[in-house]
Amino acid sequence: MPSQPEIRRARTPDVRAIRDLVAPLAESRVLVSKDAVAYFEGIQEFRVAEIDGVVVGCGALHVMWEDLAEIRTLAVSRDHLGHGVGGALLRALLEDAREIGVERIFCLTFETDFFTRHGFTEIEGRAVDPEVYAELLRSYDEGVAEFLDLERVKPNTLGNTRMLRQL
């Protein structure tokens, strides 16, 4: 039986492993690759899954508004897929979301079955009211632009499904 993953907050030395997890998925355009500096800046959003001292998965929670956050960069190494690592990471990130006080979790994904099993449903159109939409337009974050479905980021999000979960 495979060892259970330990889910813990990411630390700066994990950035290398996180980038290694993302690299093949970015190549196949499943995830967006970022510069190392972006991972260091966002390290406090990340949790990692470790098995026998090796990081085998990662995921992040990015807060966008008072009641809204996004699951980002959820990735499990090819050798460890289908053993509950992704599910354990997602549950930990949802717990973080509850602690922080957000109530709605967005994600943009090809993995619709996985997220559906974790309580997400597909959404169409805007998920925020016009006032919040106008405020979010002020963000420089590319992920927020993707959430807003802005024309300029549509090539990045082609084929992805927009999903939301209420906590």
Ligand SMILES: CC(=O)SCCNC(=O)CCNC(=O)[C@H](O)C(C)(C)COP(=O)(O)OP(=O)(O)OC[C@H]1O[C@@H](n2cnc3c(N)ncnc32)[C@H](O)[C@@H]1OP(=O)(O)O
């Ligand atoms: C918002 C974003 O970040 S979107 C991007 C999401 N990430 C990606 O698309 C990157 C590529 N995909 C991945 O890295 C992975 O496939 C993930 C992260 C989506 C899922 O990771 P996994 O570790 O395989 O997830 P997990 O094992 O919990 O569940 C996968 C399946 O394995 C099965 N499973 C779950 N737990 C176990 C277990 N303990 N033993 C055996 N099988 C299991 C389930 O049947 C599950 O089925 P489902 O996907 O239909 O729900």
